[in-house]
Amino acid sequence: xxxxxxxxxxxxxxxxxxxxxxxxxxxxxxxxxxxxxxxxxxxxxxxxxxxxxxxxxxxxxxxxxxxxxxxxxxxxxxxxxxxxxxxxxxxxxxxxxxxxxxxxxxxxxxxxxxxxxxxxxxxxxxxxxxxxxxxxxxxxxxxxxxxxxxxxxxxxxxxxxxxxxxxxxxxxxxxxxxxxxxxxxxxxxxxxxxxxxxxxxxxxxxxxxxxxxxxxxxxxxxxxxxxxxxxxxxxxxxxxxxxxxxxxxxxxxxxxxxxxxxxxxxxxxxxxxxxxxxxxxxxxxxxxxxxxxxxxxxxxxxxxxxxxxxxxxxxxxxxxxxxxxxxxxxxxxxxxxxxxxxxxxxxxxxxxx
Ligand code: ADP
Ligand code: MG
Numbered sequence: 059x060x061x062x063x064x065x066x067x068x069x070x071x072x073x074x075x076x077x078x079x080x081x082x083x084x085x086x087x088x089x090x091x092x093x094x095x096x097x098x099x100x101x102x103x104x105x106x107x108x109x110x111x112x113x114x115x116x117x118x119x120x121x122x123x124x125x126x127x128x129x130x131x132x133x134x135x136x137x138x139x140x141x142x143x144x145x146x147x148x149x150x151x152x153x154x155x156x157x158x159x160x161x162x163x164x165x166x167x168x169x170x171x172x173x174x175x176x177x178x179x180x181x182x183x184x185x186x187x188x189x190x191x192x193x194x195x196x197x198x199x200x201x202x203x204x205x206x207x208x209x210x211x212x213x214x215x216x217x218x219x220x221x222x223x224x225x226x227x228x229x230x231x232x233x234x235x236x237x238x239x240x241x242x243x244x245x246x247x248x249x250x251x252x253x254x255x256x257x258x259x260x261x262x263x264x265x266x267x268x269x270x271x272x273x274x275x276x277x278x279x280x281x282x283x284x285x286x287x288x289x290x291x292x293x294x295x296x297x298x299x300x301x302x303x304x305x306x307x308x309x310x311x312x313x314x315x316x317x318x319x320x321x322x323x324x325x326x327x328x329x330x331x332x333x334x335x336x337x338x339x340x341x342x343x344x345x346x347x348x349x350x351x352x353x354x355x356x357x358x359x360x361x362x363x364x365x366x367x368x369x370x371x372x373x374x375x376x377x378x379x380x381x382x383x384x385x386x387x388x389x390x391x392x393x394x395x396x397x398x399x400x401x402x403x404x405x406x407x408x409x410x411x
Contacts, residue, residue, distance in 0.1 A: 098301025217250025236387025
């Protein structure tokens with residue numbers, strides 16, 4: 059069903075994205091694939107649908123799920139456990155079971171806190187065992203920007219897999235595109251992944267026409283007739299991010315046109331926790347986001363003027379530039395020439411509310 063709120067898991071359910079499907083498929087012959095795009099745009103859906111359609115072996119690790127809100131870390135033993143648990147789905151699981159059991163035993167019960175190097179070693183051994191089984195396996199780290207919070211350095215491990223484990227293709231999805239890039243260090247000479255080729259699939263929100271078609275098709279599936287005017291208004295206010303269109307589609311049968319406002323309210327509540335987390339990291343983020351939200355789009359100097367008026371304080375030029383740059387890296391802002399904008403209308407609404 060088009061309006062299901064979970065990530066899609068089969069190509070029959072996936073709307074549009076033909077070019078991205080094709081590009082992702084061809085990327086699977088490479089060593090490293092990055093699937094990039096803002097939150098709720100459809101990264102997990104694309105990855106899962108294509109992998110399932112090919113019937114190849116894959117391991118899918120949602121890194122965000124492993125993040126510990128209290129310590130603000132991703133504990134390495136969680137990564138080990140998650141990887142370990144997902145191996146049961148491999149078609150050749152029985153063939154590697156004995157080797158993996160031995161790795162488990164050598165590490166001992168994971169609840170006895172192990173040293174970073176032993177956990178890293180354990181993960182490396184698991185990856186080697188998978189690789190040596192001789193079948194192509196796709197290893198997906200979903201929301202991989204969270205790997206930078208890992209309690210052990212994972213970059214060397216990924217670089218090792220890239221260079222030596224030829225049966226494993228790494229797929230990393232990310233909504234904080236710039237941060238993922240920094241974490242991997244693809245342009246950083248000190249990184250083990252420096253200068254390595256990688257295949258990128260960038261997912262953008264649907265354009266207006268596609269978004270309208272998305273809603274029409276979803277309502278047709280439900281056998282509900284919805285006025286074109288309402289569909290167009292929904293798209294104009296909610297934008298082309300699949301996640302928000304799905305929400306609207308689900309709420310419409312009960313709430314009618316009010317569903318548009320409800321998606322904005324519910325959506326704003328959902329993004330609020332993301333924003334609060336964000337705002338706790340720099341004193342200027344809140345007002346920078348506010349400046350761009352109020353102005354619709356804004357240049358560096360517009361934001362500076364806004365901050366001075368709103369905060370009665372002037373950050374240094376370097377601070378403002380750094381914070382703007384970070385917001386772009388995290389996907390909360392886009393930069394087009396000199397102009398900053400907010401790509402997600404619900405984020406804009408949440409900031410203004
Ligand atoms: P992301 O991983 O980028 O955050 P998801 O894949 O979880 O996004 O998608 C968010 C929501 O939008 C889910 O409800 C999903 O089913 C829906 N969705 C995303 N892309 C598509 C698509 N191409 N066709 C149909 N539904 C989609
Ligand atoms: Mg996702």
